[in-house]
Amino acid sequence: MKKRTKIATLLTTLALTASMAACGGSSSSDTTTAAAGSSAAAADTSAAEAQTVYRTLDEIKESGTINIGVFSDKNPFGYVDENGEYQGYDVYFANRIGEDLGVEVNLVSTEAANRIEYLQTGKVDIILANFTVTPERAEEVDFALPYMNVALGVISPESNVITTLDNWNADDQMIVISGTTAETYLINNYPDIPLQKYDSYATAKNALENGNGVAWANDNTEVIAFALQNPGYEVGIPELGNKDTIAPAVTKGNTTLLDWINDEIKSLGAEQFFHADYEATLIDTYGADYEESLVVEGGEVPAN
Structure with missing residues (x-):
């Protein structure tokens, strides 16, 4: 399988030679010191410039299989x-992507914290x-057009519904999943709230059910679904922070694949594909009332 790599190259030997010539020569100890400095600089630069690995659209087609990372524990x-x-x-x-691309789909189970890593490797x-x-x-990956709206939400037991994050009790902990926007938002905006961090949605849900935290902050779509499916819990904060999109x-740098996905999303919008997706997979959880607020067709997000 072919892979594209981008690796920074430093001409350390040439730089060292030019430096010695400019100084009119150097002792052996000077040369050793200069070489060590150049090697350290090269190592620092190489470490700073992350190596990215990807398959182009043509390489994916040639292989006959596309690898797509999805959650395995985030119903629905x-x-x-x-x-x-x-x-x-x-x-x-x-x-549908596999069908329209004409390849088999290999679904790869991923967790929130390793989504970027799985792409980069x-x-x-x-x-x-x-x-x-x-x-x-967006500094680490390339996003295509969006296909869903989302915000953050906070769910808690009905016996102690959390409706605000102001005046938080320092002894209480908030459940979050590592690598999610909820974790980042709380660290940046509510640094005094102690966080109980978990790696998967399943462990976060178990923590809430076992009382390991007073509330759970996550995508509002996730906490709303949990409340609808599990009596005894309430989404006291349905929208926290800004509204965002899923994409x-x-x-x-994988422009060929990115361009194809963008064209695909636009084409699917013409047939109202994501409304059909919602009705096939989400309506049993959310009902029809949430459909228009959650679904994005053709990559176009209506103005708030």
């Missing part, structure tokens, strides 16, 4: 059912795992 967006089959809103989209070609678009993430992501 990406999860494994009782028959061991992947289901959910993102999975429905992933399967070439483990997946696309991430479709409820990936919220943020400026910080596919590819490895930084």
